[in-house]
Amino acid sequence: MADTEFLVAHGLRKAFGPFQAVDSVSFTISQREIFGLLGPNGAGKTTVIRMMSTVLKPDDGHISIGGFSVTADSDSVRKLIGVCPQELALYPELSATDNLVFFGRMAGLNGRQARESARENLERVGLQDRARDRVEQFSGGMKRRVNIAIALMSRPQLLFLDEPTVGIDPQSRNHIFETVENLRDEGMTVLYTTHYMEEADRLCDRLAIMDHGSIIGLGTPRELKSEIGNPDRVTLEDVFLEYTGRRLRD
Amino acid sequence: MALVLRQAFLIASKDTRIFFKDRFAMAFAFLFPFIFIVGWSAALSGQGPRDEPLDITLVTQEEEGISLSVIEELSQSVYASVSTRPYDDALAALQDGEIDGFVVFPADFTQKIVSGASTSLGVVVNDDNPDAEAALSGFAQEVAGRFTEAQIAFRAAADLAAQPQGELQAEPPDRTSAEFDSDTAPTVGLVLERVGDVVPFRASNFTLPAYLTMFVFFSAALSAEAIARERQNQTLERLMSNGTRRESIVLGKFIGTAYRSAAQLVVMWLAGILLFDIYLGTAPVAVIAISVLMALASAAFGVLLASFVRSVQAAGSAGVLTSLVLAPIGGCWWPLFIAPQWMQSLAKLTPHGWANGGFNKLMLFGAEAGEVTQELGALVAFAAAFLAIALWRFRTAAQ
CATH class of the missing domain: 3.40.1710 (abc type-2 transporter like fold)
Known part of the structure; x- marks a missing residue:
């Protein structure tokens, strides 16, 4: 893991009316790091990603990515990032290739570059044989992989993956893990949110646990486990429940 | 500006491809109006004056x-x-x-x-x-x-x-x-003046443009549903984080809807000419001009609607409701010229009313192009106003 800070978030705040969605969030992500953002539903993870991906303006605080301010130089930031949202943000009526080419061209690639990048990324997520099929004919896991491939079209340096493995089979999930690890090995920085603790334990170099809009735990998985017991016996789920409580959430 | 236009045309092209892959959307855009036109033309045939000496x-x-x-x-x-x-x-x-x-x-x-x-x-x-x-x-x-x-x-x-x-x-x-006697009495003749071309009355001369207007606006209004769905499944957000401008999205959606409206116009006018032998009047270019401006106004209307609704369900309801209210007010269900004056005045609040007024003038009353400049101007004004409001809404609602 390199030490260079690629993303710096400081004092982030965001409210929607009276609801304080994000409150004084600060963390950094180093280059080639997989950083996990964990938290129960409504903790503010997605709002943090939306602010970092230039879609939402923070009410307060500062974010820089690759040295560029997200608010002051959003165009430069957009060239560095790829976003894989929680929803399947794609066009089911179009083929996998057409989806990737469209988003690639919208990101500024020309037609030839977009087709080449689409071929590479479909191969990366293991869908090269289904490139011409309509996405609506795909299984849930395959759609999730297309969703990730789209985020890779602009060859980003920082990839946001917002719960990329929700509702898919173990094979597809494992394929996604391998893809993310490969991307990290190739030099990409990843911000990864998930509800699955074993995923975070396997993939993430460092983690932040969020609840009620704030970060309540930050460190490597082992450091976090050490805070509540023997790191070889405590699971990340124990840590999560210790921090966020056992009370049921909506 | 070049970037906005490039992105807008890419979005429009993508939306058009999706439209032509959607069988229901195609049926709604082309088959439904055709059925209405055939049905109402048959029902109204035999009504109105004949071209008989x-x-x-x-x-x-x-x-x-x-x-x-x-x-x-x-x-x-x-x-x-x-x-x-x-x-x-x-x-x-x-x-x-x-x-x-x-x-x-x-x-x-x-x-x-x-x-x-x-x-x-x-x-x-x-x-x-x-x-x-x-x-x-x-x-x-x-x-x-x-x-x-x-x-x-x-x-x-x-x-x-x-x-x-x-x-x-x-x-x-x-x-x-x-x-004076009969030999020297003045010659007295009966002068029959010919006003415009004498054209036989065909119900399709009213029904085709009227139902075309209704369905062009209906389809455009339902495009708001597609835009709301994109907002819901975060493709719009993904586009924005990808470097796409909000103006590009609004303009792209507008152009894409206008493409589809134009396709409807081409198909239905061709069907009208080839199957119903409709009469385009003495100024067919003006009929085309009204059609094009109507397509632009309807596309802007669809984007405007999308900018006000928050969910797919709301967009669908708003599309159906506005279409079913505006169509009769705007003279799509019956000719405006047989309606009371207050209804004719009310119709001027709708783009449908101006479009139908123009079509009726040109296709039923033999008007020249210069006589529909008000209708053309009104449709331009509606399109510009709808688009400006939609753009403003997309900008302010985003944050």
Whole structure:
């Protein structure tokens, strides 16, 4: 893991009316790091990603990515990032290739570059044989992989993956893990949110646990486990429940 | 600006491809209006005026005189079929239902005319045929009116000529009205003026543009649902984080919807010309211009609607509701010119009303292009206003 800070978030705040969605969030992500953002539903993870991906303006605080301010130089930031949202943000009526080419061209690639990048990324997520099929004919896991491939079209340096493995089979999930690890090995920085603790334990170099809009735990998985017991016996789920409580959430 | 346009056309192209892959959307855009047009054209066929020459039976009870000259001249008309019969034959034909009625020149017609006395033409019809009575009375009044004008002119000329010398610098009269006989009586003709091309009434000349207007706006309104779905599944957000401008999204959605509206227009107009033999009027270019502006206004309307709704369900409901309210107000279900004045005024608040008003003027009343400039201007104004509001809404609602 390199030490260079690629993303710096400081004092982030965001409210929607009276609801304080994000409150004084600060963390950094180093280059080639997989950083996990964990938290129960409504903790503010997605709002943090939306602010970092230039879609939402923070009410307060500062974010820089690759040295560029997200608010002051959003165009430069957009060239560095790829976003894989929680929803399947794609066009089911179009083929996998057409989806990737469209988003690639919208990101500024020309037609030839977009087709080449689409071929590479479909191969990366293991869908090269289904490139011409309509996405609506795909299984849930395959759609999730297309969703990730789209985020890779602009060859980003920082990839946001917002719960990329929700509702898919173990094979597809494992394929996604391998893809993310490969991307990290190739030099990409990843911000990864998930509800699955074993995923975070396997993939993430460092983690932040969020609840009620704030970060309540930050460190490597082992450091976090050490805070509540023997790191070889405590699971990340124990840590999560210790921090966020056992009370049921909506 | 170049980036915005590039992105907008990419979005429009993508939306058009999706549209042509969606069978239901295609059916709604092309099949439904076609069914409506066929149905209503069939239902309304047989209504309205026919392009048939006027059959007029004339009877004169004179052996010779002015009435014979008049009948001979009227026989030359291409707009009326004039026949003559003896009075008893005409009466028998009327009673047998062979003719609807006839006009009678009395036996002393010429004598009364040349002496300046009053006379009258007779109109004989059945009591239960008000249409024939109206048509023949109108004809008789026209003929009588011409003779009255001629009589007044002759009397005035005669009176002037009878004035003592010195009072008026006029030549002494060489003839008086009493001296006119049938040979020297003025020729009196019936002038039928031709106004525009005479076109047979076809219901499809109203139904096609009306239902086309309704369905172009309906399809555009439902495109708001597609935009809301994109907002919900975060493709719009993904595009924005990808470097896509909000202006590009609004413009792209507008252009894409306009493409689809244009496809509807091309298909339905071609079907109208080839299958329904519709008449585009004396200014077909103006019909095309109204069609294009209507497509732009409808596309802007769809984007505007999308900018106000928050969910797919709300977009669907708003699309259906606005379409079903605006279509009848705007004259898509019945011609505006048969509606009361207050409804005609209300229609001007809708782009549908202006589009239908323009189509009706051009295709039913033979208007020239210059007579629909108001309609063209109104459609441009609607499109610009809708688009500006949509852009403002997308900008302000985003944060």
